[in-house]
Amino acid sequence: MKAIMPRSPRLHLLLLVLLLCIPAAPRAFAAEENSAEKPIAGAPVASDGRQVTSQITSWSASLDKLEVTVRNPAADEQTILEARTQVEAIRDEAQALAASVNSSLAETRALLDALGPPPADENTKESPELARQRASLNAEISDLDGRAKRALVVAARADALVLIAVENTRKQVTAKVMAQGPSPFSLELWETGLPETLDAITALSGVPLAWWSAPETGAKLATAWPTVLLVIVGATIVGWPIRRWLLRKGGPKPEEEEPSQGRRVLAATAAGLATCAIPVLAIVSVYVSFSVHGLLTGDFSLLARGLVAGLSIYIVVSGFAHVALQPRLPQWRISGLSEKSAETLESRLKLLGVMIGVNSFIWIAFNLAQADGSFRALVNLFANSTIAFGLWPILGDRAWYRSEAMVSAEATGGETVDPRLYVFPRRVLRLLVLAIPVTALAGYYNLSDYITRNVILIGALFGIFSALTTVIGEATAAMLNAQRGPLRQVRSALGLSDDSGKVAHFWLAGFFNVALGFALFLAFLPSAGVPRQDIANFLESGISGVRIGNFTISFTDILLAIVVFIVALRLTRMVQRLLERRILPQTRFDTGVQNSIKSAAGYAGTTLGLVIAVSVAGINFSNIAIIAGALSVGIGFGLQNIVNNFISGLIVLVERPVKVGDWVVIGGAEGTVKRINVRATEIETFKRTTVIVPNGDLISQPIVNYTLHNKLGRIDIPVGVAYGSDPSTIEKTLIEIASSHKSVLSFPKPRVFFLNFGASSLDFELRCFLANIEEGALVRTDLMYAVERTFRERKIEIPFAQSEVNFKDRDFDRIEALINRFLDQRDAQRAEPAGKHEGTGNA
Template sequence: MRAFCAGLAALFAFLATALPVAAQTDRASEIEAAAQEIASIRTEVNADQIDEAAALEQRLRALRVEGRNRLTAIERELEATRAQIEFLGPAPGENDPPESDIIAGERSELEGQRARLNGQRTRVLANIFESGELLTRLSGARVGALYRTLVERGASPLEPGLWGAAWTSARDVSARVGRYFASWSEVKRGGGGYGRSVAIIVAALVLSLMLFGPVNRWIAGTFSTAVEKRKPTSARRVVVAGLKMAGRTVPGVIGGLIIIETLRAQGVLTPEGEVAARAFWVGVLSILIVSGFTAGFFAPSSPGWRIAPIDADRGRAVSRLALAIVLIFSLDTLLSAIGIAARADDALLRIIDALAATAIAVCVFLLCRSRLWRVEDEKSGEGWRLLRRIGRALTIIIIAAVVAGYVPFAHFIATRIVYLALFIGLAWMMRAMLAESALALRNSLSTETDRQDENESANYRFWSRLIINTLLIVAVTPAVLVLFGVPSATVRDLAGQAVFGFNIGGVHIPSVAKLFAAVLVFVVIMAATKLIQRGVQQGPLAHSRADIGVQNSLITLMGYAGLVIALFASISSLGFDLGNLALIAGALSVGIGFGLQSIVNNFVSGLILLFERPIKVGDWIVTPSGEGTVKKISVRSTEIETFDRSSIIVPNSEFISSTVTNWTHKDRLGRITVPVGVSYGSDPEQVKEILLQCAHDHPQIVSYPEPFVTWMDFGASSLDFELRAYLADISKGLTVRTELRFAIFKAFTDAGVEIPFPQQDVYIKAMPGGEASQKLKTQQAPAPETNTEAQPETDAEK
């Protein structure tokens, strides 16, 4: 058998080591070459000799991708090598007989192979880490260069020479644009298809314009009308505004695609022309988005659906200013794209940026006038006032920067105001739509009682909005980073690290995707456990004769088992080796010995209670902490409900370490005692018969064990008896004792048996004034009858 294993090990070793030796040699040289190239790039970065930062970033990303591919192959080979070593079994110890030369040789070869692979893995990880570090530095350098460029002072637009150079450049650009279209028309006329191409382009333009009416009416009739029939709420107002915006934007998207594809098919768009065409399309879409949104935001014809707290006239004024800002922004984008494509002079581009920044600043300043935003709500009014102050301050900064010659800085701030407004508006609208959809989903899945529960509705709204806000922040953050100068490639790298994980100090942090997957695995398994518990409880256990306490113990143990499985499965999905949990358990044992001892003690005690079942749910128990009915046995403690309807939370260890009286442990059969006293002139046999007859007549008292009467003592004023009887359900003890006392009193009265008052003889040896001693017999006032045996009160008798 050992020879057979040796043969298989030799075969595996040959397949794993002999075949890919050349490949491993080539890979080692590739890893070393990548390390040298990364070192060379690091030298350039450290010396600040970066000529083409974008090219260096592209190369570093390529090196990182190659490193990740190599790492995947190395880890696959490492896993195969570990499996082969495990197949050979553990190496012989000092006192064990030596293994054969073949197995020893193969083991040595496999160990060497594993060492080489581990070395390559370490080197590849180092290359990947260094590439990421250099990319971060290069991205930071690019952002820094961008902001340094923004704060560089140039020629002011007030200088006449700048306008002259811009005018010359503008004529050159218009001439190039004319030659661009003239060249296209000459080509088409030469081919004989000029008229047909123009007709197709005009038809595409007409079709795009015709889309606005039908699409807008369809969206309004299908969605907006249905929403507006309902009661206006904050979310529904935003939904209506979004639908109005969609009614204008969707035709623009479809029409723009039709026109651009038509122009491309007819050969109008070259790579340079396509940039300008896309800038024009984006500008038109921005105008449509803002016009649609302001139509719903200010809703001049529907005051009930108006979002902004202003009247219709002021709403129209604000809408015109917002549209003017977007129109200026779109025109600036288009002219800049045409100028760059036509290789315009910097003077022309500078004048375009200065005019656009100044015009946007003036419109924003007019938009921030207080008379346009008179809000009755003091809290909301304070927010609007703060926003207006910030807007006015930014407009002053923009105009001052333009005058001083900081045109790029002013243009950057002005355009970012527009971009941020668009992003915030779209995110706000999407948030309201998602919130309304979540509310509609809840209403469709819940019952009428659930919908009327205010606490449940508030909790649902809070958690749904928290999830929606988190998702929107995650979605908008990359766009905002790009907006403020972070290279898009760097943002993609950050997103990739969030998706695939990253290393901190040699420790791998799992990716966000893995964390979500682990949480999802945990939630799914726990939900499945709850369904199984409910199915078992309503199925087999409900149709069995098992005690309610036994059923509760089984259901609780199933919950514990599901929790353990869910915990291990979620940890495993994160990539952690469950074999390392022994080390974690060893480390936790120290903490358990010091700070967690009582917690573990209560947890283990809870497991003992569930398995041994000295108490169970529904039992009537008496503990040093109190008396009542067991309602719940949880991990750390047990809940006891007293007969006063208060709850006592008792640590589970108390039930193990102290004495507990359980009235219903084995069954609910229990004994009650009713003490009674009769006068000395009564017939004891008659008293016994009356008491037994009262017990036999009561339906709650069982016939076996039989009730009996005990003559307890000769009391000071009475003959003391006790009626002792057994009940099928001891929880009815107080009620039965009360009913027996009524019956005994009536029976004694009918039979002429006297229940005496307590009597006492008092002898006075001397009276004030020297009177002789005399015997005085005093009869005390009747005192309420007291029981010599206290009986606990049940939940049903409180």
């Protein structure tokens, strides 16, 4: 069993792949059944001509009515959206009909093509049966072509109406946001709005008393108080243990000194749920209990709803601000803020929570969504100005200073790091916050609401994005670096090393972060004024594909093709490792053949994965062939060297003039072949440097391969002895030395050759064969040490180069004259400085 266990991860993955392939079988059989049940080419489509005409007429009449609604400037946004939905439904049905008709049209044309062209010669007549069938097919083609074009006309008209609806919706949203009301500087606004505001406050303050004094309230309270009490007690009994469990299991622990960033985010989430979610759920439960028993009616219902909303917002904002910033536990602080900035930001966020809660209460309790006129203008001015007053200090520099540890960590190489965080985004948001009261004072109350809502939403989404990206990064790192359990087995089966694990973590976390950012961006679009229908259509087009000319680009298909290609590459690497470690070692193939099989498997798997990925992406191979044919000439000239090296690489793998592990000499490079790639071969020299040799050079240039068929090789050692030595003794001594070495073969036996009468020595050469020529340098060194030691012991002289110089008699006279001249010049140079010093002294 122990010998089988290492294979279990691969077996598991193989079983998983087979299980994933099983669902494809029913679809394949279903496709065959559908194709078998499909009517023969030329058969009429589901609807005959009159039915299609009636349907198109009905669509056209509906579009006429919807066009009036879409183009009506008085129509509201909701009416236009409903009309647009109907137009899009008609468009989809028309396109489906056109696709069905075109499919039948293609089949009918294939039948007509099978009949061949009519006789060109007037004297040659076609058989009556063929002529009748040709005429029937031509009539059917004409009818089907007319149906398809009429359906496409309806679809095109519907598309045009959709564009008109989108444009009118955009104009209405813009007009609504940019609508200008009475200016706060207008005396008339205050004369009418202030009394209305005071009356509304007076009326709202009397709502609780009126509710309490109502006759039915007492009876309903008598019935409801046991339930309400039970809800409160139940929420306390259930919520308190859950709160303690969350804090104990996931909350921050003061004794833990260096938690990871992901651990801090999870701790803040757990503590936030414990301190915020449970109280909010308790408040909402009491509200629901009152509502179920009919205690929330009339204006009191608005008042209660506003209290629940305002109180819940304050609890959530203040609670999460505290657990995220942790002024007293800096090691559990999510952001890298200093302690002073964390305290400042927490207090300002709590103040903002109070302001947002109060404004939410005012908005709901006074039912401002249904209010208008001066009253709403004054309340809007007050509400947006107070929120701007709360947002302004939050975006100040004082609340965003980095901690000293964060500054020192980022200050590498003596660089100066700005201690403030998010300087530019905060300045942009401050300009928007400044625009809130300015637009309200100018009378653009809707624009002020728009900016306020989106600034708060941007801040909330940014916080969510920062927290979730941290959790995603920690989670992917934990999965890819798992040291135990199933994830460890999957990692080993996929062959993820530490370096490849880091690369996989970068791309996997990056993919999830981009997907998260895209999802949050889509969540922001409705608040920015983009209709949800447009967002849904955008997502649908991304899934179904966008048609550009004759091509359909589907982002989901492209993403799926990328995933399929990556999976194919990983499976190919798994197969290569299986061949390298388990299958090929059990064969008698040499290392070169094993490497060629492994490389061929890699090329085949990569090619197959690429073909499957292209098919999944929906790319037509005929289109690729046309484009490749058009560009083949230019690509042939521009990439001929690359293609040459690629083909040469295939030839090297097949003919194997060199193999991995061979000792080769090519050009000026000598070393061991380490890798044979598609374009080039890597040779590692004996100095441990890598030489990249194009595969074309391996085919076109001569190569010296010391280990092509085997590692048998010969080494030659030149030896010179002094004149007067006995050549026979030299020969016997050298053969004795060579034969005594364990790496020298006895067959072929060592030989000594008398090469030359040198200028200073008698020149011999010892030649011996080795079973492994890769040991040649070591054996050569050992033999040369042995030769020097043995010659010294046996008094055999190894001479060094000597030269004799003969001078003629007349040369001595010239030499003597040159020496005397040199001495005179030296004496004159020594005397000249002394004369200068004496002249200076006399002066």
